[in-house]
Amino acid sequence: MSYQSKKYEDLLNINDIFRAVVIEVERWINDGNIPDDFEFVESLEAVLYKGIADYSFVCRVNGFLLDGIDNIVIGNKEVKIYDPKQISNLSGTNDAFHKTITKEFANKLVIIGTEQGSQAIAQEKFYHNSELALSILRLYSCALYSSAIHDIKIQLIPDCDRSHNRPGFFFWSNTEDSLTTLTGYLGSKQDFKINPKLIGELNSNYFFNEVSSIIEKKDKNELENAVVKSLFWIGEAQKNQSYASAWVNLWSCIKYFFCFRRVQNN
Numbered sequence: 001m002s003y004q005s006k007k008y009e010d011l012l013n014i015n016d017i018f019r020a021v022v023i024e025v026e027r028w029i030n031d032g033n034i035p036d037d038f039e040f041v042e043s044l045e046a047v048l049y050k051g052i053a054d055y056s057f058v059c060r061v062n063g064f065l066l067d068g069i070d071n072i073v074i075g076n077k078e079v080k081i082y083d084p085k086q087i088s089n090l091s092g093t094n095d096a097f098h099k100t101i102t103k104e105f106a107n108k109l110v111i112i113g114t115e116q117g118s119q120a121i122a123q124e125k126f127y128h129n130s131e132l133a134l135s136i137l138r139l140y141s142c143a144l145y146s147s148a149i150h151d152i153k154i155q156l157i158p159d160c161d162r163s164h165n166r167p168g169f170f171f172w173s174n175t176e177d178s179l180t181t182l183t184g185y186l187g188s189k190q191d192f193k194i195n196p197k198l199i200g201e202l203n204s205n206y207f208f209n210e211v212s213s214i215i216e217k218k219d220k221n222e223l224e225n226a227v228v229k230s231l232f233w234i235g236e237a238q239k240n241q242s243y244a245s246a247w248v249n250l251w252s253c254i255k256y257f258f259c260f261r262r263v264q265n266n
Contacts, residue, residue, distance in 0.1 A: 010125075011052050011117040020047040054174040055122040056114045058086065059130060060105065063154035064137060064192035069199065074133035075216040077113040082106065090172055101170060111156065114174070123171065130156050132215040132228060135235030139211075140202055141192040142238065149238055149246065152192045229256035 008017065024044045028035055035043070061079060066072070071080035082105040087098075111130050115122040134154050141148040202208035214224050215231070230253045237249035 008048060011121060012048060013118065013121055016051050016118040016120070017048065020044060020051060023047055051118045052116065053119075053122075053176075054114055054116050055119060055126075055171055056112070056174055057123070057126040057130075057171040058082065058105070058110050058112050059126070060157040061109050061111050061134065061155065062157055063152055064109070064141070064194055066109065067193050067195040069194065069196050072194065072199070074136055074212045075129065077111050077130055077133045079109060079111050079133075082108050082110045086112075087172070091176075119173075126171075127156065127158060129215060131235055132231055133212070135231040136208070136211055136215070137192065137194070138235050138238040139231060140206065140208070142234065143206070145192075148192065149250075150243070153239065154192060155239060226257050230254075 021044065024040065024047055027043075028040070060082075066079075066081070071078055073079075084102060084106065087101065111133065113126055113130065115125040115129070117125060134156055138148075138152075138154050141152050141154065145152065199208070211227065211231075214220065214227055217224060220228065233249050233253035233256060237246045237253065240246040240249055
C-alpha cells in the first residue's frame with residue numbers, strides 16, 4: 001500500500017484522493033456491492049488515473065526583455081514572446097475570451113511549460129518550477145549589476161490579486177485541448193536586457209546550462225538541493241519590496257548553500 005501511495009505523491013493532492021474515494025464508495029453503495037480490499041483499490045486506481053493529465057501553461061513574466069534572441073530555455077521551461085498560434089486549435093472559449101488573450105498577451109514575454117498531475121498539482125508544480133527558472137535570471141542579474149537586487153524585478157505574473165487585474169496567465173488540458181482559465185498580472189520597474197552576447201557569456205563563464213538543468217531533476221543530490229533552495233531565496237529577495245526582508249532572504253540563500261546537512265556514515 002505504501003508503494004501505491006508513492007505513485008501519486010507528485011501527481012495528486014489529498015483533496016484529489018478524497019474526492020476519488022467518495023466517488024468510488026458512492027458507486028459501490030449504489031450498486032449494492034461490498035468490495036474486498038483488492039477490488040476497491042483496483043477500482044479506485046482507475047478513478048485516480050482519470051484525474052491525472054498533462055497540462056500546458058502560459059504565464060506572463062516581467063522585469064526583463066529579449067534583445068536579438070527569440071527565446072530562452074531554462075530547464076524544461078521556455079521564455080519567449082507570446083505566439084497566438086499556440087491556442088489556435090483549442091476549444092472551450094468564446095470570442096471575448098480570445099480577444100482578451102490577444103489584447104493582453106500579444107507581443108508580451110511569457111514562460112511556457114507542461115506539468116503532469118491533477119489540475120491543482122500541475123499548476124502548483126508549474127508555479128514552483130517557473131519561479132526557480134526565473135530565479136536563475138534573478139541570480140545572474142544580481143551578479144552582473146550591483147543595484148539589481150532592488151532595481152530589477154523579474155516576476156512571474158500568475159494572478160490579479162497583487163496588481164491591476166490585468167490578465168497574465170492561462171492554461172489548458174492537453175487531453176481535452178480546451179482552454180481552462182484566465183487570470184491577471186502585475187507590473188515591473190526596470191528590465192534586465194538579455195541578448196546573444198550575454199547568453200554566450202553566461203553559458204561559457206557562469207554555468208547557465210548546468211544550473212538550469214538542476215532545477216528540473218527529480219533525484220537531486222545534497223549539493224543540488226542546496227543550490228535549488230538558494231535559488232528560491234535569492235528569488236524571494238529580489239521580489240521583496242522591503243530592504244530588511246530582502247536581507248533576511250539573502251541570508252537564507254547563503255545559509256542553505258553553505259550549511260546543507262552533513263551525512264554521517266555509520
